[in-house]
Amino acid sequence: MIALKMASAIHTLRDHRDDVNCCAFSATLLASCSGDKTVRVYSLNDFSELRFSPLSGHGYGVHWCCFSSCGNYLASCSTDATVIIWSMDTGEIMLKYEHPGRSPVRVCALTPDSSLVLSGASDGTVALWDFQSTTLRRTGAVTEATVAACSFTPCGQMFVTGCTLGDLKIWDLDLVQLHTQKDAHDLGVTCCQCDSISHIDGERVKFRLVSCGQDSQLKIWIISQHAVAGCHMQLLHTLKAQSGPVVSCAFSSDGQLVVSGSVDKTVTLYDGSQGVLLHTLSQHERYVTACAFSPSLPYLASGSMDNTVIVWRLGDGLSAEAPAAVCQGRKCAGHSGLLVSDWAEEHVAAWLAEEGLEELVSAFKGHNIDGPELLSLTRDTLARELSIDSVGLRGKVMRKIEELRAALVGSAAPDEFLCPITQEVMKDPVIAADGFSYEREAMESWIGAKNRTSPMTNLPLQTTLLIPNRMLKMAIGRWRATQ
Template sequence: MTSGHHFVASLHHTIAIHSSDVNSVAFSRDRKLATASGDKTVRLWDTEDFTELSASPLVGHAYYVHCCTFSPFGTLLATCSTDGKLILWDVKSGTKVATFQHPSKQSIRVCRFSPDSKYIVSGSDDETLALWDVTGKILVRSFNTCHDASVVACAFSPDSSFIISGSSNGDLRVWDAKFGHGKVLTYTLEGHDLGVTSCDFSPRTQVADGGTSGSVTYWLATSGHDNLVKIWEMKADLTCTSVVLTQRITFSGHEGTVNFCCFSPDGSLLASASNDKTVRIWDPSTGQQLCVVEGHTRYITSCAFTSDNRLLASGSNDKRVMIWKITTQEDCIDNYKEPQCAPKKEDDHKHMESWSAEEVGSWLELIELGQFKDSFVSNAIDGTELCSLDDKMLIDLGVFALGHRNKILRCIKAAQNKPTITRSTSNVSENGIPDEYLCPITRELMKDPVMAEDGYTYERSAIQGWMDKGKDTSPMTSIPLTARQLIPNRSLKMLIQHYLDSGKG
């Protein structure tokens, strides 16, 4: 998966077991998921089927757990809390490996492993950073002449040579992590107005002159209370440990504090989580916004990519963790066709109304919505019940994403050999949204409706992507499109906005 395309995020799974705010989410290299909460627990999940691992929950903190992070090889998990403790856990057994504490015993807000697995750094409300030896389980040093406010963000450079830290006062500082003198190497007062919230290094680095000059360039992402995400270029001379930090790109679009930002493991994508209840995915090299992920009902505190960039987890103050499947819009356009909607078995002719609950579960897997199988089977949704489902019932079954509900309802009609409702036969879609407000390609509520030569209105990015793929016929009529001109449908856009403002959307 590469950047440069628009992306689509579809809800893959929801975890709703925590009883308080979800403050942090993290994936291991082997795709285990950790979730940390204000309910004082950390939980571990197998992302193959999202069952909770036998070692979970991890119980050891006395107050809010603010952060969780896996070691590079995924064998250890570090957590930190308002109780002033940093705990290392054995992921397989769930046992404590070590418990560290800042000398002041004040709240620890953030912790990060070094990429070489030797160290872990933590930031505290006592305005200091602490560097710990993972194997020796000792404090290596404390950066006491540090910030003038709580240290809420920190990260190691990809080669473990430097540490970046950010405070609630808005400043950024770079520290030597290799030679042990603990000297601040560079200082930026105004990293973010009103305060920094998080930081992350891209795994990609540029080494000058093949490494002979000792000069390295890193990319650093930061987020803050100013509603912004920023990309910084950090140039370091490893021979004399001099560092220059220069702002490169500012990402604007969020309408609230950006609580967290992180690069994908290959550095091709950047995700940011905000108080505006969205996660946004960006191209870090250009600043282009690739996707807006919406679904949480309260502030989003954290997000994380799997090692293959295919899944994105988000944690929120709504006590839920949502796992999103990330695909390119190009893939969606390639797959724009009616799915096969009946089970492939000997009794293929069997009417849907006579299916068992297990057959309904198999049908969900066939249409690539198997994540809802357990919910349908546990609620005894057999063929008769399936045929009577409506949009509200699907939400009650945990199918929250509009696209997933639309797909299920369309496939039910197809499997019953009934014609799917189209624009020409109905003014209202299955979920109650006026059908003309939905893009014919994505079947999602349009944000930027445009009219093509065929006279139909589409979401701009969807029809543009359709044509960019070399498709020269209308998605609706299959008649050739001789012109690529797209005309904004301002009247329809105004109607959609009125519909949303009325609280119906």
């Protein structure tokens, strides 16, 4: 695990005119939503607000927002009983879902493959929608109180809800209740999030859940699912570092850290495995209502009733011995677990900053240098096209680029490029109903043999429909071109 030496505030955003209710990251963007009816979106390059921000499609306060896994879409929900899907290319409304009964929507979530949208409302109901068609797939009452929290499991075939009565419940996509944890938080659950990483232990699939509540506690649970024995929850840690109700919580993308925000105005960071308090941040002037980790940079964002969002940098002064990025057990060439050939301009800028080459960020951005172009740079192009006059600086840049090239050539295929069935790099990846990607031919053979369960989880497949994973296919194509 990365040693967390310190966390420092690097930027404060003061654009909202009311309480900040939620904040969320994609690989390149930060979004926040507020009681002022708006959603604001910022670039992680310089924390400037995007040209189409703020997003003003809701009629009342916005309670929650979250990005799709690809980062191309942002979902937000509001007291106006709607969930809106926004394009992050244009800021336009792509889709709008109206919750049945017109009850205020308190929370929303997207499946890991962004195929389904979940909304939870004040009347105790949830609604499950198909992302592309806006078809209402399922709706029903899940509690007698307000649905205050929800999160999809890593496989996307189940979801967890938390309510103001204090219960946590696990459901399948048909709204069949799989497990209830009564009184998980006395006085009510305020937030919950599943870890994005699951583990297979024999015939069981295990993953963690973090939850918080009005009881001033943060709890980490282990959830296990077995095709025969069913679903089970076990309490792993109860964390009590904050003196007031804990209203927001989140896992880091690698599951190593947990963050929580509290009515006591603090943000706390914990070791996600050991449950050890690492740091307490105390810069907000009022209740901390939102917190989120960046999936691609060492950033944490916290939002507050003081109308601000503070961006924190984690691990300033990290030692050079910090481990390289790992993707499910295999080392990946490149920043944030991405292949260098998949880097966008924002990733190149982040890489320059991490290598102590901040002075070159503007020049590289001005020439729209992305990952493939970075790998093709030479000393001549650095001097002639990017106007880097210093011989020593050009030499330093080229040494860093050569390190990237060497890592890329020597890297094995990332695990996400391998079909779980064949264990070979996929040629035609498709997404199955369990949320995992497979080689089309292998998955069609699996289904053709009358297997209606997931090869990864052993849970029933709700449908045998296979969706082409074009983004993954493009990434694999770029990776193959570098080998």
